[in-house]
Amino acid sequence: AQTVTQSQPEMSVQEAETVTLSCTYDTSENNYYLFWYKQPPSRQMILVIRQEAYKQQNATENRFSVNFQKAAKSFSLKISDSQLGDTAMYFCAFDDYGGATNKLIFGTGTLLAVQP
Amino acid sequence: DVKVTQSSRYLVKRTGEKVFLECVQDMDHENMFWYRQDPGLGLRLIYFSYDVKMKEKGDIPEGYSVSREKKERFSLILESASTNQTSMYLCASSSPGRGTEAFFGQGTRLTVV
Numbered sequence: 001a002q003t004v005t006q007s008q009p010e011m012s013v014q015e016a017e018t019v020t021l022s023c024t025y026d027t028s029e030n031n032y033y034l035f036w037y038k039q040p041p042s043r044q045m046i047l048v049i050r051q052e053a054y055k056q057q058n059a060t061e062n063r064f065s066v067n068f069q070k071a072a073k074s075f076s077l078k079i080s081d082s083q084l085g086d087t088a089m090y091f092c093a094f095d096d097y098g099g100a101t102n103k104l105i106f107g108t109g110t111l112l113a114v115q116p
Numbered sequence: 117d118v119k120v121t122q123s124s125r126y127l128v129k130r131t132g133e134k135v136f137l138e139c140v141q142d143m144d145h146e147n148m149f150w151y152r153q154d155p156g157l158g159l160r161l162i163y164f165s166y167d168v169k170m171k172e173k174g175d176i177p178e179g180y181s182v183s184r185e186k187k188e189r190f191s192l193i194l195e196s197a198s199t200n201q202t203s204m205y206l207c208a209s210s211s212p213g214r215g216t217e218a219f220f221g222q223g224t225r226l227t228v229v
Contacts, residue, residue: 004158006158032214043222044222046220047218091158095215101147101172102215103161104149104208105161106159107158108156108157
């Protein structure tokens with residue numbers, strides 16, 4: 001079974017600085033997708049970034065980028081130029097595709113606080 | 117603007133009550149999910165559905181059931197609410213296929229007293 005581990009329950013960063021959130025996972029599959037989702041205090045969960053395992057290039061979305069190390073099964077999220085609006089719970093997730101449907105397996109989350 | 121709407125943001129129920137949590141999506145998604153979110157445990161899948169009237173158990177289905185009579189609506193039912201079901205419940209929907217984005221509702225914080 002696939003598992004996702006986030007070892008940092010809480011992190012703090014100063015505004016405008018860079019922070020990296022860690023995620024490791026375990027799977028026997030070769031092709032899969034990984035995600036980072038953000039849940040701000042408003043509770044509305046939104047997709048931050050997505051990575052396909054077959055793609056060598058790390059995904060980027062504006063200030064958000066990932067460091068995907070397939071052999072190490074590591075998928076970290078880097079937030080550059082942190083902003084107050086980045087304060088949120090961040091979840092790493094694995095796309096568990098079973099043929100009929102796909103479902104997300106989540107880590108336990110990292111609560112990020114951006115300090116002014 | 118795509119939407120997943122949960123019927124209540126906050127809910128307080130008594131032990132033993134039958135509780136219905138409703139979720140509606142307007143994106144014509146085949147997949148719908150119910151997750152439970154608890155501090156330190158992340159999101160855990162309760163049930164999911166990949167078609168009308170189809171349902172599959174997730175990781176923690178005990179004490180819950182679901183209903184999907186129409187494509188846009190997915191209901192979570194607590195047959196006899198217990199205090200250990202006090203939690204945040206999140207509904208989500210997605211299109212079928214690998215790597216598709218899941219869209220979430222705003223969550224229902226349920227307290228069972």
